[in-house]
Amino acid sequence: MALWGMVIDLDRCTGCQACVMACKAENNVPAVGEKEAKKGRTISWMQVLTETDEEHHEEKMRFIPRPCLQCDDPPCTKVCPVYATYRDPEGIVAQIYGRCIGCRFCMAACPYNAKYFNWYTYQKEQPGQNPDVSLRPNGVVEKCTFCHHRLQKAREQAHAEHREIQPGEYNTACADACPAQAIVFGDLSDPGSEVSKLARSPRAFKLQEELGTKPKVIYLTEGEGGG
């Protein structure tokens, strides 16, 4: 049974946000428009946060690409009243748009603010969308799914060819797009995979690790980690 995870090397990240754009294109993340963006309602499954050092404002700045951290002990799934979000056996925290009642409890519970809400009907069917990803209706929560549709396609392909999924066959859009190769995605339960090896690096740290969420997106940085 695979355990999908991701390693993001903050020392390689240039803050170019190619991952953000790739994710939006891949997952039909709606452009909410200027008015809505001004009100703070931009939906960005992958979001690049900028962290400045408190003492040396202009000198040290760090970019932190933050997808959904797909926690192994997710605080969001605990509080959902209707099974609209849950952690599947391969470690991906799923979001079921058809079940969600829009109570936004999971949004309030997520310590990483990785969940976003459709405050209006932001998406209508139009040409240029990814047909593999469903459009989200008004009033439901959405978030990064580790491009789960790509996993389904890869699995179906492998099943049709009577074999297992090979490493590299299933990769997230953000990992594909990063020009600095800062994002590495793969199976954490396979000790030989690139993502597992990087996760064991001495530079590795987890965001808000002390909260006990057990996130599966691991960051690498030289020097002081922790965020």
Place this chain on the structure above:
Amino acid sequence: MVDHKDAHEDILLAPIAHTGPGFYWTVAGLSVFILWGAIAYLVQFYYGLGVTGLMQPVSWGFYVTNFVFFIGISHAGTLISAILRLSRAEWRRPITRMAEVITAMVLFIGAGQILVDLGRPDRILNVILHGRYQSPLLWDATSISAYLTASLTYLYLPMIPDIAILRDRLGKWKLFYSVLALGWTGTEAQQRVLNRAIAIMCVIVIPVAISVHSVVSFVFSMTLQPMWHSTIFGPYFVVGAIFSGIAALIVAMIIFRKTYGLEPYLKPVHFRYLGQLLLVMSLLWFYFTFAEYLTGYYGAEPEEMKVFWAKFSGPFWPYFWAMVLCNLFIPLACLVRLGRHTVGKVLAASLAIIVGMWLERFIIVIPTLSFPRLPFPHTVYTPTWVEMGEFAGSLALFALFYLLFTKVFPIISIWEIREGREEGVKEVEERIKSYLPDEIKGTA
């Protein structure tokens, strides 16, 4: 010669028997606000929650604040009524019905706030069909349904003898009252059944009421967010609920005392006792608040301190300090000496507390959401006309429900006042005698 009993009954039955222009004007006024609220909600239902001021990361705002606020007020009735009945405080007699009606009516409004807050209210059945008990929202659903059922029962049972009076004396709606009166004729056997049932309800209702606001607080304290994840939330919310509930009860009492001419029943002594209770709750509320903020401040965890300073001196300081003013300083000023102008002082304190307690819920919900742990760009939550309208409409709807109740059932318990006059006096005299040392017989 008019029977003493009948004259009293006449005053208490008057609002049901006669309806003046004042009633219609009040209903018209309330309807304006209810209409505003209804239009606001229809707009929201059609377009989506985007018509509110909510955004990332403040995804909970007015509606959740109102939810906690209204459910908090519901603690007026049952706790006051049940505790006073259990402790056999005789001064409760004209108050219990008013208190119980507040609880019954405001619970509908409170539960309604959550429905209004949903992004997909059309999927509310999902909570029933696919609910998860790990979620505090399901604890809320269970607890509030239990409380609603219990408080409606606890309102209805002591009302049965009064309904019988209405059945016999009023002349209109005879079928309605006859059905509800359950054939009450005041016999010994019936009295015993009713008294036993009310006593059992008093005991059931108190833990249910405490569980309600505890689970409402758990919605916040079961998350990991700074200044929410605190063990004090359960008792803090219950104390705050009783506090705001008593204040709301006092305001309701004063309004109806004036409009229905109930001065003979709601005397300054009643307000003095409630005012003293209010003062105690104010100090208790302040103690919990102080303990909570001192603990956060002393520990100085960076993420907690971000939220702490936001409330203390940052963007939220007007609301925070207004809350302290309304919940502590104004009540202290008004309630320490209640000898003269009792009703006026108690009214001023209660109005301040109602405002202050709403601010307290606001101060709990919004600052924590506004200052998330990770470095997001800062945003300011600004409620829109939709949220204001919903709030105004909810308050007006609650007032309307309450008003309509008083036109159908007596707002002061006729039979309990009568019982107080006929039996209470004797019973208290016996009770006090039993506290004193027994007669010393002659020595052997």
Place this chain on the structure above:
Amino acid sequence: MENLHSPSAQLIRKLQWIWMIGFILLVLGIITWFIHLMRTAIWLGDVPSAAIGIPVVAIPIFLALASVVFYVFWGLAVRGRGQ
């Protein structure tokens, strides 16, 4: 007063029984809901401790409420009638 317009005792009794049974059905419905949630959670293996623990407390409360109301109904309207 106007005995011609007084509703008949039979009609009153019928309506009393109807609303009493309605209330009992409501309580039974709520209890069924709790049991449904409990069974779903056990079947899915989703925190069965919470799913069992909470109904174990809530169901007796609702049963107690229904019993008290029925006790009053019985004691007043059925047994205590017209003495």
